[in-house]
Amino acid sequence: MKRRDFIQKTAAAGIFTGIGGTALLSSSFASAEAKHITILHTNDVHSHIDPFPTSDDSYPGQGGVAKRYTLIKNIKKENPNALVLDAGDIFQGTPYFNFYGGELEFKLMSKLGYDAATIGNHDFDNGIGGLHAQLPNAKFNLLNANYDFSNTVLDGQIKPYQVFHKGGVKIGVFGVGIQLQGLVSKKMYKETVYHDPVNISQDIVKKLKETEKCDLVICLSHLGYSYESDKIDDLKLASQTKNIDLIIGGHSHTFLEKPTVTKNAEGKEVLVNQVGWAGIMLGRIDFYLDHANKVNGKGASILV
């Protein structure tokens, strides 16, 4: 990690000068109030259950579910207050999907302790019926807020959002998906209706903040990182909404060297992250929360 890249906001510096050196002495009792949440995430794993072959030109020996689990377990030992999330396109890309239709992908994600995932366009590759048939193999929820599944077999089975309680922190997670028309055959997605993700996201986030009283709001997006056209993407979604802390993206298979820090509609900072594809990387975002910053109105320090 490049330390020079970190964005240090004024909050921390202000407190530092305000209280001076004495605060350092009392750090031991302070930790009781501070909360630490670790978010681990993947996207576009595309049925890559085995590591890449050691002979692979680009990713020799990298990836693989069994190694990912080792890493997740190690991180959870360090901080059990962790969520494991996926931003869609779980299916399609190796014979594991062609042979077993996604059964193994969902079973393994359940074993790895995934808490939630959203739906990517390739998750319709065996039709909406194929996705529906695999749901019993997933011990986690598929979340999507902008597909209306009312007239499909998935009616009532896909939640728009889910609230997690981890270590005294309420975390609201919701999902948004890409426009399917033109990308997926209608025969596959059937009567699924796509709605504009921006308006939906604003409604959901309002609910998560005001009704559910979430401390953190995370969006699982399969929109894609950034397009030059008007097509909605993660950066546009970030800039047109408020109260989202983190957008975990997918679809564009973007390998970000580090999470992007961008501004939301209120000028506050939002993190957008994506980790390429095929399970080569695992994204890790650590949130530290306490009761202080709300009072002084300052933002968080972001270190990426």
Add this chain to the structure above:
Amino acid sequence: MRNILFILYGIVIFSFSGCKYQNKNTKVPLAVSKIEGKQLSIEKSLTEDEEIKTFVAPYKDRIKDEMNKVLSYTPNTLSKFNGEYNTAIGNMMADALLEITNPVFHQRTGKNIDAVLLNHGGIRSSINRGDITTKTAYNIMPFENEAVVIELKGTQVLKMFEYLSKSEVAHPVAGMQLTLTEDNQIKTGRIQGKKVDLNKSYFIVTNDYLMDGGDHMNFFAIRESETYLDYKLRNVFIDYFKKHDTINPVRDERFIKQ
């Protein structure tokens, strides 16, 4: 140095909140004071979790067995780069599609498929001399595209010929014959050995990707009907290989330039 500074900042923030709010105002909402983000690489050197490996093993073995099943044999290596306007591998794929899907289409509709059009870019690998296995079918067709029969008016069939004359690449065809002049004009264009009747409808089998305008095949958009055969192209090739113990396609005169 910055490293150390940052750690200090973190401690200070916690200290401050701890002192001030520990015993009184618990209604002050939580707020984020610090965020750290990084990308972790799933490195080659990471140990594989044994439980996961054991769980995956039987699934993996079944795929391996299935993939290695010998379905047929080819005495020659077949490459899509071996030929200008038609290639042995492309001819085989187009012929296979016609042979395997026509009975399905006929049974459903009582009609027959007139011609086949695939795209050169859709031939995803060559076939090596020797045994043809299930894996071969996955190599040449890794995608899930399926066979669909499109009913085109004669006028649109001419548009299809025009597309082929301009694309200058060996798109796999069957059931048609197209000869181009030196300057890429259509010299002859026939379907099932006959001139195209502008008032007649023709049934062309292709895949859903091309039907939807893939590879700029926009002429498929103006169609009379479409019939999905619920047959993945990969399975068409698997069934074709199973049916023929030797595959030895050749280049021919179906699409040529004079």
